[in-house]
Amino acid sequence: MLNKQVLMASRPVGAPKLSDFRLVQTELPDLKEGEVLLEVVYLSVDPYMRGRMSEGKSYAAPMQVGDVMVGGTIGRVLRSHDPNFSYGDYAEAFVGWQQYGIVPGKQLRKLDPQAGPLSAALSVMGMPGLTAYFGLLDICKPMRGETVVVSGAAGAVGSIVGQIARLKGCNVVGIAGSDDKVKWLTSELGFDSAYNYKTSPNHYEKLKDLCSKGIDCYFDNVGGAITDAVFGLLNPNARIAICGQISQYNNTEAELGPRNLSQILVKTATVRGFLVMQYLDQAREALIEMGGWLREGKLKYRETFVDGLENAPAAFLGLLRGDNTGKMLVRVSPER
């Protein structure tokens, strides 16, 4: 049986190009004891993948040229050598950018298609939602009446962060990359205010205006000049969660910016980098709470779909440019 896969064809220098990826066909190996054959339905493309394409030490080993691109997926079981899974079951797995994946059954999370849209397991009810939940609640620890700023606010993570902060009674300010996104944040998601960083390049003045009481919490997805401006407006004991630094991922050497540790010192602020993996043991409780908010209409989400595995590289490049609103997903095969 033939499998389509997207490989890393070359290590990107700066912004990835379509030529850094290659679509290939390979023969699927036989299923071993305990393994499950999944047909991928949805593939998640995420900013962290840019980091995996680079050489150099990080929390995960870098991919090598010729490797199948990594990624979270939702798939349908075609064959199973694990008694817990049968034909037609849906499950989440880390299969990567391919049409089919063979995975040990114990690495699958079974999904109930009746419980809600399947794709949500890769967005609000999956990794991005949990990232938002734990980064905000465990690191920023927002308190009622505080001001919470979110960069990358219209992305899969940022859009959830802002809504949870609203649920906690905070003044929520979002930063996003288009007027449409800004409108979505304020008119549909309930952000108190938001602005388009592309048309308002003076972040300090803009944020000073929107955060008249200063900034208590900052959930950072982007880094760079936006983050510099936030550091100048921190309140005493501010908490900053570093979730992503998408503005920096394509740099070929460290970008220079104003040194900000003096701000951290005089504001006795805390800056913490985190990964959602650190919280996996608490994921179940978090998903129960998030599911409740979803059913009550307190949490909304949006997904941007791109069709076809062959378009996954374009979807990923679009994600890095900010083409998506909410979660960026590739529809590899139709739901049945």
Add this chain to the structure above:
Amino acid sequence: MLNKQVLMASRPVGAPKLSDFRLVQTELPDLKEGEVLLEVVYLSVDPYMRGRMSEGKSYAAPMQVGDVMVGGTIGRVLRSHDPNFSYGDYAEAFVGWQQYGIVPGKQLRKLDPQAGPLSAALSVMGMPGLTAYFGLLDICKPMRGETVVVSGAAGAVGSIVGQIARLKGCNVVGIAGSDDKVKWLTSELGFDSAYNYKTSPNHYEKLKDLCSKGIDCYFDNVGGAITDAVFGLLNPNARIAICGQISQYNNTEAELGPRNLSQILVKTATVRGFLVMQYLDQAREALIEMGGWLREGKLKYRETFVDGLENAPAAFLGLLRGDNTGKMLVRVSPER
């Protein structure tokens, strides 16, 4: 009765100059109910004073031109309108750069001259010692076998940080500004290693060499290029206490440096600015523990004395240049 005082004569631009200070004589006011007249014996000069001389928001209001320079002191009671203090008592108070100070008795901490050298109340058994203790133990939380790097390691705070980290079983690496200081750290204070940042400007290679297992804790007194190098060598879940940024205090605008938040992200590191004031309610217990270590010879300290109030500006400028080993103190009048 006449009092000598050192005023801020002008707000420094860049590095403070002697002309930014002025020695004046003023008439002491009368003592009010509850107040105590202190003759200053020791005056502490500290890096934070550079921040107080600048305009701009910080944790404390900036000084104004014409103000008496602020500072911690040890003094001898000459007259008292507070029943808790009598002639000849020694006490710590925040009197500033002057010969005499009038302070409400309740703002004094009485000192027992039999308990140990009086000056220690401004160094190891005072603010710098507590800063080291809480910054290291509460923020860095070093664990046995971990590698702890201290910048400004031969200063009043850094020298104590390194020794406490040794007591906790850590591999301690100090960074200091002269070969003599380096020798003091390794041969007398028990640091595992140390280097002279002035003669080893490639901090990354030097630290990589001295920290073969990476850096788990960093106690930062200096900022700048040294701190940049540390960020490149952090281990997962590293903890960084921002205590001072002395390399940045004389900047007239924010210095540029490589953006380091991506390092904080991939290493899931925590960076926290802190002030010793945050821990005042726990100071008593800390001083008891530190006093024990001192008596047992597990904690050593050094003080650099400059004689005469009129030389306080020179002492302060020397401190900013790193002339001191251990605590920099001005001897305003002799102990009796």
